[in-house]
Amino acid sequence: MNHKTATLYKRPSAFAAIGLEPAAAWAIILAFVLFTSVCVFAHLGSVLRFSYPLGALLVAFLLHQKYPILYLGFSWWLWFLTPCVSRISDFYAGQFDETRLVLLAPYLAVLVILPPLLQQLPKLCRGDTVPYILMLVGIAYSFGIGAVNGSLFSVAKTGLDWLIPVLFSFYLVLHWQNYPEYRKNTQRVFFWGVLVTGVYGIIQYTSMPAWDTFWLSAVIEKGAGSFGSIDNEEVRLFSTMNSPGPFAVWMMAGLLMMLSGQGAQGVLQIPASIAGYLSFMLTLVRSAWGGWMFGLVALGTSLSPKFQLRLILIVFVLALAVIPLTTMEPFAEAINSRIDTLSDLDNDTSAQVRRATYEGLLSQASSSLTGYGTGVIPTYDSAILDLLFTFGWIGMVFYGGGLLLLLLRLFKGNKGRSDSFTSTIRAIVLAMCLQLVFGNVLVRESGIIFWGFVGLGVASQKYYDHQTEGS
Known part of the structure; x- marks a missing residue:
């Protein structure tokens, strides 16, 4: 040989x-x-x-x-x-x-990704990159205002929460040619992510690991009040993340992706979905539940008839598998009591606190021309308040303007309609936009989900635009 x-x-x-x-x-x-x-x-x-x-x-x-x-x-x-x-x-x-x-x-x-991006920056002030340039200018502005009004450490720490998700999104759009590979990789990651974090979440709820108990005791002692009781079967589930909110947002995105048939892994599809939905419900985050329902409707109306039929079949099978589990202990009491609050919001404590926050702060926030900058004002359960306090109306011209331009680009036209992943991206982004009133999904872990999918969505648009021009 x-x-x-x-x-x-x-x-x-x-x-x-x-x-x-x-x-x-x-x-x-x-x-x-x-x-x-x-x-x-x-x-x-x-x-x-x-x-x-x-x-x-x-x-x-x-x-x-x-x-x-x-x-x-x-x-x-x-x-x-x-x-x-x-x-x-x-x-x-x-x-x-x-x-x-x-x-x-x-x-x-x-x-x-920052050093190579800065090297290319002079060449990037055109086309689909302009919104990102605007947002980076807005973030830089909020850094400067924050440095004047607060400590540099706090400014840098909070500023990174705003900057990093935008950079991540910018990177995906700059490398739009890789969209087919990004799509395949993201499908695979989110499928296994739903399975791993969903199973871990159920274990955490029924028999919390020692490191979670140790950490949760420390943060509750420091005043964190969003976790419920530290006792097993009474905690608001947070799985591998730091709080129920970001985990619920992540799981919402992963479950919507799996509904469209994305990332399917054969026999593991149903077990992963069951673990995902059960842990998602046990977060008790109603805004994420509502976001999922809104995303489901958006996804169903944007798919082709063939994919719509498959979506209906998937939802039916999952309902048969998941709903009986939510009526069994130790899960039923927590989930059902939370669902009951949806019909009695006037007597719901968290809804009253949020309403009081808006009534007390919206006028102050909306009257801020320059803003206070990053890391100066405490964060609130509202992206709207955080945006106005952090950027003011001057900074919002850049950051808010860039965000609006990207969303218009993402939902412009019907290119890629045959690609169910593109439809899923839009549904996830819409579902997260619905939650802007209830929490700041633009920063930290939630921000990575939001901006990551915005970036993937714009990259898909550029990819299909190129395909059309080349045909």
Whole structure:
């Protein structure tokens, strides 16, 4: 057998044999996972506090250089799982880390795109990138106002919450040519994410792990009031994330994606959906429930007849599988009592608090011309109040204007109608827009979901525009 023939019959690598290609990229990712696991099993929580964010930065940098598709998937996973890693780190270190160093990991992973983006910036002030330039100007403005009115540390910390999701979205639009690969990668990540976080959430609800109990005790002691009771079967479920709200938003997006048949993985589709819906309901986040229903309607009306029929069939099968579980203990009491509040909002405490917040602060917020900048005014359960207080009307011209232009671009025309993933993106973005009144879904973990899908949606539009021009 000559050399050429021998090459043809070369045995595939172990990574290729299990579908993990390119092998070099997966070797980097798995080395990071293995090192993190060793630190966990060896109870090296203090080591994990520093090694995890630095390792995430290194892996993200290497993937961004040569494997941009896997870089996207790695970034998604960091946002989903890092809060849980932080709790494990605190538990084995024996103390609550006030600095929250581990939580820097997903921020650092996104920041690796900043240097190349700045190099290209002079060439980017045109077309679909103009809205992002406007928003970056608005964020820079809020940084400056915040530096005048508050401490630099608080300004930087809160400013990153606004900046990072926008950068992530900007990156996806700049690399719109990769849209088909981004679509496939995102489908796969969100399917496995729903399965993993959904199953973990049910375990957390019925038998909370020690690191979650340790962390939850600390944050409740510090005044956090959105988790319910620390006792099993009484907590508002937050799974691998830091609070019920962001987890509900993430699960809402993943479940809408799976409804359209995206990311289907054969026999695991139904178990993943059941775990996802049950954990989603146990968050008790009514705005996310409403967002899911709104997204479902938006998705159904935007799909082609063939996909609409499949959607109806999927919803029917899932209803048969999930509804009986929500009527069984230990799940029924918590879910049903929360549902009952939807018909009695006048006597609902959280609704009354939100109404009082708007009545007391909306006039003040809407009269702010310059805003207070990032990190000066406490955040509220409303993106509208946060936007007005942070940016003022001057900053809103840039940030709000850029946001509006992107949404108009996303919902413009019917290109990509045959691509159910594009329809799903629009449904998810619409569902999250509905929640702007009830929480700030533009920042942190929720912001990554919102802006990530806005970026994917605009990238899909550019991709199909190019396809039309080339035909």
